[in-house]
Amino acid sequence: MGKNIQIAIDGPAGAGKSTIAKIVAEQLGFTYIDTGAMYRAVTYKALKENIQLNDEKKLEEMLLKTKIDLKPSPNGQLVFLDGEDVTKKIRSNEVTANVPQVASLAKVREILVAKQKQLAKDGAVVMDGRDIGTHVLKEAELKIFMSASVEERAKRRLLDNKKRGIPSDYEQLKEEIALRDQQDMERKISPLVQAEDAIYLDTTHLSIEEVAEKILHLAKEKME
Numbered sequence: 001m002g003k004n005i006q007i008a009i010d011g012p013a014g015a016g017k018s019t020i021a022k023i024v025a026e027q028l029g030f031t032y033i034d035t036g037a038m039y040r041a042v043t044y045k046a047l048k049e050n051i052q053l054n055d056e057k058k059l060e061e062m063l064l065k066t067k068i069d070l071k072p073s074p075n076g077q078l079v080f081l082d083g084e085d086v087t088k089k090i091r092s093n094e095v096t097a098n099v100p101q102v103a104s105l106a107k108v109r110e111i112l113v114a115k116q117k118q119l120a121k122d123g124a125v126v127m128d129g130r131d132i133g134t135h136v137l138k139e140a141e142l143k144i145f146m147s148a149s150v151e152e153r154a155k156r157r158l159l160d161n162k163k164r165g166i167p168s169d170y171e172q173l174k175e176e177i178a179l180r181d182q183q184d185m186e187r188k189i190s191p192l193v194q195a196e197d198a199i200y201l202d203t204t205h206l207s208i209e210e211v212a213e214k215i216l217h218l219a220k221e222k223m224e
């Protein structure tokens with residue numbers, strides 16, 4: 001058993017972050033924290049309550065009365081919103097299309113980032129998102145910035161959606177991913193950008209096992 005380090009994994013949509021983060025966490029006996037799921041849960045609730053997605057005040061009020069829990073299970077991480085299991089619901093096309101708008105609001109980020117820091121404070125975590133290495137866990141011992149071509153990412157999302165029973169179209173996914181990249185990279189607050197001390201990993205031509213192996217190797221060096 002080595003040190004309980006923090007591992008931050010950032011990168012654009014569909015780069016394989018969550019798949020890899022889950023494997024790495026499991027292998028190390030660490031906790032996996034999917035921050036994208038938190039932004040998705042907030043978006044899901046706002047849509048359900050018919051709150052305008054640019055109404056920062058209303059969203060802040062809503063968030064202060066919202067409980068989001070991430071719980072591990074044998075079938076992967078479950079997401080609970082005010083006690084309701086929303087794991088599947090937060091992956092809908094409607095939530096996916098609207099989450100960048102919600103994730104661009106300062107108040108929303110402030111509240112969720114505070115929660116993320118709290119969850120990671122004792123270490124032994126693998127956290128994935130867009131701003132983990134740059135904002136949430138600036139002191140993380142290991143930071144990875146993962147990416148892959150838009151085509152490869154659309155292919156992966158297509159497979160992923162198929163497994164989850166979500167109907168989707170490759171060309172449309174490609175367009176959506178490119179648009180989401182742009183929205184995530186161009187937003188004013190905490191845009192998607194590689195931290196200076198992050199290691200860049202292009203996963204276009206690598207298998208899941210190869211990427212996980214690389215990160216596990218780097219993690220073990222840091223844990224010594």
Ligand code: DC
Nearest residue numbers: 035036037039099100103129130131
């Ligand atoms: O990783 P994902 O597709 O589940 O992320 C959903 C959205 O949330 C995506 O548009 C980017 C945003 N996000 C963010 O802004 N910051 C994070 N730490 C994680 C996700």
